[in-house]
Amino acid sequence: MTSTLHPRAPELPPPVGPAQPAAGTTVPGDPQSAARRRDANAAAHSPSLMLVMMLATIGAVAYAVFLLDPDHRGDWLPYTLVIVAESILLALALLAMWTVLSSGYDPRDFAYHQARERLFDAPEVLRDRATDDPTRWRLFLHDRPVTVDVFVTTCGEDLDTIARTVRAAVAVHGEHRTWVLDDGRSDGVRDLAATLGARYIRRLSSGGQKAGNVNHALSIAKGDLFVILDADFVPRPELLVETVPFFVRDDVAFVQSPQTYGNMNSLISRGAGYMQAVFYRFVQPGRNRFNAAFCVGTNVVFRRAAVDDIGGMCTDSKSEDVWTSLHLHERGWRSVYIPQTLAVGDTPETIVAYAKQQLRWATGGFEILLQHNPLSPRRNLTLDQRLQYFVTSTHYLSGIAPLLLLLVPPLQIYLGLAPMRLDVSVGTWALYYLGFYGLQIAIAFFTLGSFRWEVLLLAAVSWPIYVKAFWNALTGKQQAWAVTGRVGRGTSPFEVIVPQTLCFVFLLVTSVVGVWQYRDDLLPNLSVAWNVTNTVILGGFLLTAVREHRAVVAGGAA
Incomplete structure (x- = not known):
């Protein structure tokens, strides 16, 4: 330490009322800060947002009923993958919407x-x-x-x-x-x-x-x-x-x-x-x-x-x-x-920095789940607090769910295993599916001003980070502390995205096989379209990685 402490200021007699400064002097933050507070509260208390959230909740419940209907059950392996992944996403979405619907409380009393x-x-x-x-x-x-x-x-x-x-x-x-x-x-x-x-x-x-x-x-x-x-x-x-x-x-x-x-x-x-x-x-x-x-x-x-x-x-x-x-x-x-x-x-700003940050955050969340389960009766928490911390500790499971869904189209393309018996009309299926995912996109439009495809991309490709985080928390494996903005040697993103790279190659081959397999169909096959979409998303991520790699190489050469 290079300086000494100032002594604590002596207490004064209490001021008589909220006296005002002289003309030309303003207490900081009053007018502009009040406006900012109103704007911030308005976003969280919007009746339109509440309506969208309520509709999305209904859509999520209807989609869950549709998935769990025994008449729609397909082959057990892909069906299990879909049910596990969608159950995680549905449960966390419902809990998140319940929390947002409770956001009308203003702590400024x-x-x-x-x-x-x-x-x-x-x-x-x-x-x-x-x-x-x-x-x-x-x-x-x-x-x-x-x-x-x-x-x-x-x-x-x-x-x-x-x-x-x-x-x-x-x-x-x-x-x-x-x-x-x-x-x-x-x-x-x-x-x-x-x-x-x-x-x-x-x-x-x-x-x-x-x-x-x-x-x-x-x-x-x-x-x-x-x-x-x-x-x-x-x-x-x-x-x-x-x-x-x-x-x-x-x-x-x-x-x-x-x-x-x-x-x-x-x-x-x-x-x-x-x-x-x-x-x-x-x-x-x-x-x-x-x-x-x-x-x-x-x-x-x-x-x-x-x-x-x-x-x-x-x-x-x-x-x-x-x-x-x-x-x-x-x-x-x-x-x-x-x-x-x-x-x-x-x-x-880079894939490496993002991966380190998410790994640190997700490991901490999973540690709470595995080492200090908030739902345990030993925790001195209210029921609401237990649920909220449980959501926090399980949040990054939603990042692992895309991995399970990535495996479903290849099972149908290579082995003919379908997750659902889609003997219902396409319109009926679309109604249930869009009732959940379509309204989730509507929420994104409302909360972020538009649909942010960057969020979809990162959500779809981050599963290796969260799998590693879960493994670290489960085994107690320690990792070096990494600061997001720390100065240091440039690292190629391909040093941390090997799983995504291998997955892209696999999906690309699968897409080619699927297109060839169903080339005579008049309508595009759902599993092929699904797989091609996943391939495009991963491909976009890898293009970003290529640009970052070139920047690292150029920086090293300089």
Whole structure:
């Protein structure tokens, strides 16, 4: 550590009412932030979205009844593959829609608004002539000053990325201390922190990865609240103004805001970003109603006393954020999620970065399922919390389901095994099928503004990542910690997508065989069309991999 702590500010007599600053001075965040809050809440509370979700729920139930009808059952092997895969997708879709339908709850109650009005002592601001520097305005809860530490966690990211985040963190409105927690042990980062007015902490060990880094910082920084920011998430000035008032309630452990991305400029980054958008705009708000919104590792404000109550941030998993949230909820603490962008960061831009991120997240989710089953009666959780954490721990099974469905068309092309007896009319079959998948696409149109084919592509090709994650969680296999934005040697995507490459070759051969086999049919065969579609999707993914490989080779040559 390169600096000493400031003494805690002495308590002042409580201010008399929410006094207003003089003309020309504004408390940060009020008009514009209020508009952003209204926009964020409107998206999650839209009656049109509720109607689409209800129709999609009916469609999902009807499709499930159609699949399970014994009269429609085909050959046992492909039928079993379809039933297992579709059961996973249907169950998780229904649970997700139930959560979204519960998203009309606004956590900003009267206590929040009252605390927000009294967050700053306006007479003190004017008396100390600090009106031109909102970073010096003391924060108050219960009319007493509250101290805040802002942690920027780093581990090998480039200096420009860190500088953007630290500079913005220092400029956040409300008196606070900014700390750079450097697990990369970089003298350049140390000097950067000093230049930008932030404090610097470097630990000698690296145990516990990011959670261990934060726990070490908590042994030095002693604020009542602390913020965690990844090195690539640039906070907005109103970060503390919007979140701190929630802590007026003594049982609130943390306040989480969404991960919003500013680098949606490649197929991978767009697909990864759009995948997360629905979760942050619609699913997390629904979890508020069940006190089950969980921390996502960055853009989050914690109450120190709550983290101390569970013995610190969880260090036993790569998904320390979800595990920490689970332990806090089991101890009776509350969480709050607000669907308002308070920091903008980077989503993975390459296949390698995406694979590492998804592997880390999925392994953590499966670890909860296999090691700490939320449905166990030993868990001190409400029924709603059990279900929500069960959804979290099984979510990535939906990423394995496409693998099962990929195998169905080849079984019919090579062996003549059909999953369903489609003796019903094509129109009837299409009605049930589109009643589920068609309405899922309608939800995507509504939530994302249009159908994002990048999401479909990544969802269809990511199954090797999730299979490996499940195996890691099942066997307890450890993997090296990988930071999304870390600087290092360029890696060819073909080093991590061998299964997808082999699968593409197999599907391509199968498509050729199928087209030749059914060349005399007047109408296209369903299994062939299905297989060709899968081949095209995987082919598009491999074209992206080829472009990335060329960029890596060119970068190495330079």
